[in-house]
Amino acid sequence: MSILSKYKANVWINEVNDIVRGACGGFLFGIPLLYTMEVWWIGSQVKPATVMLAIALTFLGVYLLNRTEGFRKRRRKSKPYEAVVDTIEAMGIGIVCTSIMLLLLREVTAQTSLSEALGKIIFESVPFTLGVALANQLLGDTRNPKEEGRKEKQPDQLHATLSDLGATLIGATIIGFNIAPTDEIPILAAAISEPRSLGIIAASLVITYGIVFEAGFADQQKRVEQKGIFQRPLSETITCYLISLMAATFMLWFFQRLTFSDPWTMWLDNVLLLGLPASIGGAAGRLAI
Amino acid sequence: MNNIGKEPRSLAEWITFGIASFILATIIGLVIYTWIENKHEPPILSVTNTQKIRENEGKFYVPFEITNSGGETAESVQIIAELEINGNVETGEQQFEFLSRNEKEEGAFVFNQDPRQGKLTIRVASYKLP
Numbered sequence: 321m322s323i324l325s326k327y328k329a330n331v332w333i334n335e336v337n338d339i340v341r342g343a344c345g346g347f348l349f350g351i352p353l354l355y356t357m358e359v360w361w362i363g364s365q366v367k368p369a370t371v372m373l374a375i376a377l378t379f380l381g382v383y384l385l386n387r388t389e390g391f392r393k394r395r396r397k398s399k400p401y402e403a404v405v406d407t408i409e410a411m412g413i414g415i416v417c418t419s420i421m422l423l424l425l426r427e428v429t430a431q432t433s434l435s436e437a438l439g440k441i442i443f444e445s446v447p448f449t450l451g452v453a454l455a456n457q458l459l460g461d462t463r464n465p466k467e468e469g470r471k472e473k474q475p476d477q478l479h480a481t482l483s484d485l486g487a488t489l490i491g492a493t494i495i496g497f498n499i500a501p502t503d504e505i506p507i508l509a510a511a512i513s514e515p516r517s518l519g520i521i522a523a524s525l526v527i528t529y530g531i532v533f534e535a536g537f538a539d540q541q542k543r544v545e546q547k548g549i550f551q552r553p554l555s556e557t558i559t560c561y562l563i564s565l566m567a568a569t570f571m572l573w574f575f576q577r578l579t580f581s582d583p584w585t586m587w588l589d590n591v592l593l594l595g596l597p598a599s600i601g602g603a604a605g606r607l608a609i
Numbered sequence: 610m611n612n613i614g615k616e617p618r619s620l621a622e623w624i625t626f627g628i629a630s631f632i633l634a635t636i637i638g639l640v641i642y643t644w645i646e647n648k649h650e651p652p653i654l655s656v657t658n659t660q661k662i663r664e665n666e667g668k669f670y671v672p673f674e675i676t677n678s679g680g681e682t683a684e685s686v687q688i689i690a691e692l693e694i695n696g697n698v699e700t701g702e703q704q705f706e707f708l709s710r711n712e713k714e715e716g717a718f719v720f721n722q723d724p725r726q727g728k729l730t731i732r733v734a735s736y737k738l739p
Binding site for chain 1: 619620621622625626628629630632633636637639640641642643644647682684706707709710711712713714739
C-alpha cells in the first residue's frame with residue numbers, strides 16, 4: 321500500500337471514528353429523554369414556529385460547546401467557521417440517530433403526520449445533539465495512551481472479569497433505575513412488534529460495542545489490552561448485554577412493573593426495552609473503571 | 610503530530626459535512642413547509658367504522674378509525690359509542706391522548722349485543738386544545 325492510499329484510508333477511518341464517537345456521546349446523554357413520554361407529547365403538539373426556535377437554540381448551544389470542545393479528535397479552533405461546520409455535523413448525527421430510535425420505538429410510524437414526526441425528532445434530538453458535542457468530555461479522551469499507562473501491571477484474569485461485570489452492573493443500574501419505575505416501558509412494550517424487538521436487540525449490541533471498542537473514548541486502548549475471560553470484544557459485548565438484561569429484569573421486578581403472574585411475552589418485551597438504556601449505561605460503566 | 614491541527618479538512622470530512630448539511634436543510638425545509646401549509650384551522654374530527662364487525666365468544670367488536678382533517682392538534686379526544694336495541698342502551702367510550710393534523714388512529718368498541726340488530730352511533734364527544 322502506498323503512503324498516499326494509506327493516508328486516504330486513515331482519513332476515512334478517522335472520520336468514521338469521529339462520527340461513531342459523536343453518536344455514542346449522543347446515546348449516553350440522550351437515551352433517558354428518548355424514554356420520556358412528555359417529550360413525545362411536546363413533539364405531538366408543538367407549533368412549527370417553536371420547532372424552528374428549538375433548532376436555532378440547539379444550534380447556538382452546540383456551537384458554543386464546539387468552540388471549546390466537540391466530538392472530533394482534531395481540533396482547529398483557529399478558524400471560527402470550523403465550529404459552525406462541526407455544529408451542523410453534530411446536529412446531523414443527532415437527527416439521524418434520534419429518527420432511527422423513534423422509528424425503532426414506534427413513536428414515529430408511517431401513520432404519524434409530518435408535523436408531529438418533525439416535532440418529536442427535533443425535540444428528542446436536542447439532548448442527543450448536546451451529547452454529540454459533549455462526546456469528548458463525557459468519558460474523557462485518551463486515544464494515544466502514554467507508555468507508562470501501558471506498562472501498568474495487569475490484574476489477573478478472574479479479577480479483571482469480575483470488575484468488568486461489576487462495572488456493567490453499576491452502569492446499567494444507574495441509567496436503568498431512572499427509567500424502570502416509569503410508565504414509558506409498558507407503553508412502548510404495548511406497541512412493539514417482533515421485528516422491532518429484534519431491532520432493539522441489534523441496536524443495543526451495536527451501540528454498546530461502538531461505545532466500548534470503536535468510539536475512542538477514554539481507556540479504550542486499555543480495554544482492548546485488558547485480559548479477562550470474556551475479553552474478546554464480541555464476547556464481552558454479548559456477555560455484558562446479558563448482564564444488563566438481568567439488571568433490567570431485576571429492576572422491573574423490584575419496582576413492581578413485572579409480577580410473576582404476567583405472561584412471559586410481557587416480561588420479554590419490557591426487559592428488552594429497558595435493556596437498551598441499561599446496556600448503554602453498562603457500556604459507559606465499563607469505560608469508567 | 611504538532612501540525613495536525615493545521616491540516617486542511619479532508620475529503621472524508623467534507624463529505625460528512627455535505628451529508629449533515631443536507632439532512633439539516635431537509636429538516637428545516639420540512640418544518641417551514643408545515644409552517645406555511647398550516648391552515649390554522651381548529652381540529653376537524655371524524656369517526657368511521659369501515660371495517661367489518663367481528664364476533665368472538667359472544668362479544669361484538671366494532672372497529673373504528675378516527676382522523677383529524679383540521680389544522681391543529683386535538684388533545685384528549687373522546688369518542689362515545691351508543692348501541693340501542695329495543696330500548697336497551699349499551700355505551701362505550703374511548704380517549705386518544707393526541708391527534709395531530711392528518712393523523713389517523715384506530716380502535717374498537719366491544720358490545721354484548723349484536724350492533725347489526727340495533728341502532729349504533731359512534732361520535733366524537735369532546736376534545737381540548739393543547
